[in-house]
Amino acid sequence: NAGVTQTPKFRVLKTGQSMTLLCAQDMNHEYMYWYRQDPGMGLRLIHYSVGEGTTAKGEVPDGYNVSRLKKQNFLLGLESAAPSQTSVYFCASNIQGNYGYTFGSGTRLTVV
């Protein structure tokens, strides 16, 4: 029972490079979320998904894209990384009607 798994755990990118962060959950949860955490600012919602094939913008979506082709996976893409995207990224999921959110352990991304 892995819960929510994020890969990779750490990554360093150069400005302008692209990458995809993967979030996988094995709990058959409907809803999935991507947050970023910056010092002193708590977690802010980037994008979320309420089901396979659907995505929606959160509070800070600019510079990111997402896809939910399979129910268990939620991908976060950075097309052209910028230093402002240096952050810790957390994925979370929960089941419809149940507000018990499960978080992954995070991906620490540094853009130089």
Added chain:
Amino acid sequence: GEDVEQSLFLSVREGDSSVINCTYTDSSSTYLYWYKQEPGAGLQLLTYIFSNMDMKQDQRLTVLLNKKDKHLSLRIADTQTGDSAIYFCAEVKEGRRALTFGSGTRLQVQP
């Protein structure tokens, strides 16, 4: 202003009680949560309270909700050094799915 506000830092001595406070602005909040984050780790759900409750107790943890003042608190009894972490208050607003977080309170427990 921010949707959810918390003080940044709290220091207590081991064995004392800790009280971490949170204020929120949206009266439509349905669930309110407390999460714990240890250094380099993800978020661990400590407890949550539904908006029609005033209090919830779970072992050493007591959550108090004052809906009139939109104030939420987390009391940790007999605080231990292992309780040192950042504590986040979060809410779910009616009709929405995602959590909205406060900026976190760093709890330091001194031996």
